[in-house]
Amino acid sequence: MNIEEIKNPQFLKQLNINELEDLSQEIRRFIMQSVATTGGHFSSNLGIVELTVAMHYVFDAPRDKIIFDVGHQSYVHKILTGRAKEFKRLRQFGSISGFQRRHESEYDPWEAGHSSTAISGAIGIATARDLNHDDYNVIAVVGDAAMMSGESFEALNYLGSSKHKVIVILNDNNMSISKNVGGFSNMLSDIRTSKQYKDVKDNYTSWMMRSKTGQRVYDATKKVKDKVKERVLADSAFAQFDLDYIGPVNGHDMEELIRALETVKELDHSVILHVITTKGKGYPLAEEDKSGLYHGVGPFDLSKGVIKPHHLHHQMWSEAIANHIEYLMHEHDDICVITPAMIAGSQLGDIFKKFPARSFDVGIAEEHAATFAAGLSVAGKFPFLAVYSSFSQRAYDQINHDIARMDLPCLIGLDRAGLVGSDGSTHHGVFDISYLLAIPNVIIMAPHNQYEAERMINTAYTLHDHPYVIRYSKGMIHKHSRHVTNTLQVGSWDEIVYKKENKVTVVVYGDHVRMAKNVVEQNNLPVNVINARFIKPMDEEMLKEISNTHIIVYETVMHKGSLGSAMALYYEEHHRNVKMDFMAIGDHYVTHGDIPTLLHIENLSPEDLLHKIKEALDEERKS
Ligand SMILES: Cc1ncc(C[n+]2csc(CCOP(=O)(O)OP(=O)(O)O)c2C)c(N)n1
Ligand SMILES: CC(=O)[C@@H](O)[C@H](O)COP(=O)(O)O
Ligand SMILES: [Mg+2]
Numbered sequence: 025m026n027i028e029e030i031k032n033p034q035f036l037k038q039l040n041i042n043e044l045e046d047l048s049q050e051i052r053r054f055i056m057q058s059v060a061t062t063g064g065h066f067s068s069n070l071g072i073v074e075l076t077v078a079m080h081y082v083f084d085a086p087r088d089k090i091i092f093d094v095g096h097q098s099y100v101h102k103i104l105t106g107r108a109k110e111f112k113r114l115r116q117f118g119s120i121s122g123f124q125r126r127h128e129s130e131y132d133p134w135e136a137g138h139s140s141t142a143i144s145g146a147i148g149i150a151t152a153r154d155l156n157h158d159d160y161n162v163i164a165v166v167g168d169a170a171m172m173s174g175e176s177f178e179a180l181n182y183l184g185s186s187k188h189k190v191i192v193i194l195n196d197n198n199m200s201i202s203k204n205v206g207g208f209s210n211m212l213s214d215i216r217t218s219k220q221y222k223d224v225k226d227n228y229t230s231w232m233m234r235s236k237t238g239q240r241v242y243d244a245t246k247k248v249k250d251k252v253k254e255r256v257l258a259d260s261a262f263a264q265f266d267l268d269y270i271g272p273v274n275g276h277d278m279e280e281l282i283r284a285l286e287t288v289k290e291l292d293h294s295v296i297l298h299v300i301t302t303k304g305k306g307y308p309l310a311e312e313d314k315s316g317l318y319h320g321v322g323p324f325d326l327s328k329g330v331i332k333p334h335h336l337h338h339q340m341w342s343e344a345i346a347n348h349i350e351y352l353m354h355e356h357d358d359i360c361v362i363t364p365a366m367i368a369g370s371q372l373g374d375i376f377k378k379f380p381a382r383s384f385d386v387g388i389a390e391e392h393a394a395t396f397a398a399g400l401s402v403a404g405k406f407p408f409l410a411v412y413s414s415f416s417q418r419a420y421d422q423i424n425h426d427i428a429r430m431d432l433p434c435l436i437g438l439d440r441a442g443l444v445g446s447d448g449s450t451h452h453g454v455f456d457i458s459y460l461l462a463i464p465n466v467i468i469m470a471p472h473n474q475y476e477a478e479r480m481i482n483t484a485y486t487l488h489d490h491p492y493v494i495r496y497s498k499g500m501i502h503k504h505s506r507h508v509t510n511t512l513q514v515g516s517w518d519e520i521v522y523k524k525e526n527k528v529t530v531v532v533y534g535d536h537v538r539m540a541k542n543v544v545e546q547n548n549l550p551v552n553v554i555n556a557r558f559i560k561p562m563d564e565e566m567l568k569e570i571s572n573t574h575i576i577v578y579e580t581v582m583h584k585g586s587l588g589s590a591m592a593l594y595y596e597e598h599h600r601n602v603k604m605d606f607m608a609i610g611d612h613y614v615t616h617g618d619i620p621t622l623l624h625i626e627n628l629s630p631e632d633l634l635h636k637i638k639e640a641l642d643e644e645r646k647s
Contacts, residue, residue: 027054032131033080033104044081045278048073052306055099058111060326063446064122067304067311067318068097068167071197071275075299076100078281079163079193082289088161089133089149093142093170095123096320097195098132105131115446117617117625122446137450138415139388140173142166143192147179150188161289163191169200169365172208173388183294184265191288192267192296195275197303200365201316205387216272216300262296271298276305316368339503341496342371342410342439344474348481349408349437350375351507353382356485360400362386362409364393370410370439390415394422394436401432406485412440413453413495424463427491431465434491435484441470441495442534442580443623448616454609456495457559458585467514468559469494472537474504476512476557483511495559497535517563518555521545526552527644528637529573533557533587536578543634551637559587567594574603574640578633580623583608603643605636 027050039047052073059066077100079090085105092098102120103111107129113119124132134145146164153160170176171194183190196212198204262269268291273284281299288295304310309329310318317330324330353359353375360382361375367385376383386393390411397407411419416438427434441453460468467490471477477494484492520541529552532540537555544551552573554566577588588606595602609626623629 027051027103028108030104030108031106036081041279044077048077051100051103056307056326060324062114063322064114065096066321069099070307070310071301071303071305072097072195073100074276074278074281075195078278078285080104082282082285083161086130090163091134091142091146092124093166094139095136098124105129115616117621121448121616139170140175143176143179146190147183147186150190154188161191163193165193165195168196168198168212169204169388172206174391180265184267190294194296194298195301196298197301199303201319202367203314205385268293268295270295272300275299275301337503338500340500344477344501345437346371346375348478348507352485353379358406360405360407362393362397362407364388364390364411372410390418391422394419395426397434398426398432401434407434408437410437410439413438413456414451417455420459428463428465432491433488436493438493438495440498442497443619444498445619446616449613452614454581457581460493461560461585461590465490467492470533470557470559472534472555474501475508478508479510479512482509486511499535515558515561515563517566518557520555521553526550527573528640529554529570529575531556531575531577539630543630547634549637556587571600571602574644576605576636576640578607580628581608583610607636
């Protein structure tokens with residue numbers, strides 16, 4: 025069959041088990057070839073092929089609502105719902121997102137990108153369904169790592185007492201991006217491997233095979249399961265939530281999956297269906313991957329596998345920051361490192377190998393990560409919390425209430441700050457300055473090169489006086505092997521280009537310092553470039569010095585709550601009438617795509633900055 029010709033999943037209901045299995049293999053091959061060409065989320069989608077085909081065989085989307093938690097594993101769903109042709113331009117500007125998006129399809133009733141929202145959303149939809157006296161099914165497909173995040177537990181707790189039926193499918197591949205962590209994960213492993221469960225599963229599965237209807241199977245096996253529940257499941261989380269549980273079911277056995285889905289479809293109450301899958305199924309290198317190398321991939325050669333590009337002279341910001349933290353950890357044993365499930369993305373692998381006693385992966389639990397850091401700090405440790413800017417939004421109150429209010433010495437590394445590109449609106453790190461500026465005691469830093477980053481980290485550790493935030497993008501920077509040990513004056517800005525007679529000043533920070541310097545120097549413009557490397561506190565001397573020039577503040581964050589807005593407030597409070605232009609993101613979400621294109625559509629390209637500078641120069645000439 026030509027996968028790209030699939031318009032909707034209705035055809036599945038005419039297929040027999042063998043045909044469904046053959047189709048699954050074709051879809052798996054399509055995903056391998058397509059994602060290895062464009063990049064995207066690879067192993068999660070390879071592992072969920074049969075489950076997604078079986079769901080669309082048993083349920084009737086779009087009337088039945090199928091929600092994928094996070095949504096990075098919804099490629100099979102998108103292929104079955106008429107979007108296969110778009111995979112040539114997956115996650116590119118103007119084409120389909122890598123997550124469920126409601127504007128894309130009626131088959132996407134929900135959308136996400138951040139983890140652990142599916143069950144809460146599903147309960148809301150199911151409640152509305154019953155209030156409207158409607159009767160469709162609501163299915164939330166949740167990965168084992170997403171299941172272990174706070175919001176999932178809040179929702180499960182509520183679901184146990186709610187009369188609005190939701191089918192929760194736990195897609196358990198025992199992997200987060202890298203190895204899953206935590207007590208809950210260990211409990212799932214016990215279920216997955218317990219002898220009692222193996223016996224029941226084998227018998228249960230054969231009972232299910234013989235049955236004609238799911239309900240009879242369910243009734244027939246209920247007694248056995250209650251027995252098993254007493255022995256194996258009694259202490260399992262699901263039993264504690266007073267939620268019914270069915271499984272574990274082999275997530276690559278089409279017949280078993282269909283039987284199980286038909287059973288849960290007929291039940292008159294909420295249920296957790298536990299499905300065991302293999303992340304990366306069908307591509308051995310991905311199946312064996314425990315480090316997250318095949319979770320999110322760039323384009324790669326399937327015959328060779330993902331080869332981590334060795335950046336001889338360049339490195340990602342994450343690497344530069346992690347390398348310097350590691351360098352300090354050798355010297356100072358009070359430094360601890362925390363990550364909420366992003367060891368690979370935050371390049372912390374070496375630190376976890378070298379300092380296992382002082383490195384903590386807390387799973388998808390940004391709230392816990394931040395307050396855990398606060399606890400370490402009050403007890404005399406110096407925590408480095410590495411967290412993506414957009415994921416840190418989950419920990420707003422913990423940073424505010426547990427860290428800043430107690431004014432605890434620590435360092436928060438906000439990775440993926442600014443526009444991230446293909447992950448799109450849920451992942452752009454464009455809100456952190458807005459949410460941090462209002463929080464007292466927090467010091468916000470944005471380095472423009474490795475040396476400045478290392479000096480900032482040294483400053484935070486040496487002064488040991490406040491919570492410091494250092495924000496850096498997904499971009500690459502020049503790699504220096506030598507580490508620096510000196511510090512910076514907190515709140516000091518830096519004159520990259522400065523002449524007293526210049527009438528226009530560009531204020532930038534982070535990656536954009538180099539861009540602005542290039543624009544000014546390549547066009548030979550009489551314009552100052554100021555590196556506002558401390559977003560908070562600002563450099564008040566510098567603010568006064570440039571206040572008689574025409575100031576252009578350029579940043580790739582939301583304008584509301586930006587550095588520019590803080591500067592305008594400062595000048596207003598100090599009764600200085602200053603000409604200011606603001607180049608930042610307006611009151612909307614930025615879609616997915618390559619960064620140059622996104623900058624262009626946001627009027628934030630280097631060309632846009634050049635145009636703004638020329639306008640300001642003209643205005644100054646005329647005045
Ligand atoms: C709040 C939040 N934190 C972190 C992430 C990054 N993230 C995306 S997928 C993922 C792992 C998901 O594992 P699981 O739920 O088991 O799904 P699988 O990929 O194994 O199918 C993580 C940590 C996120 N999307 N949202
Ligand atoms: C789905 C998800 O949230 C993560 O996989 C994220 O896409 C990782 O982003 P990076 O690729 O920037 O590490
Ligand atoms: Mg998983």
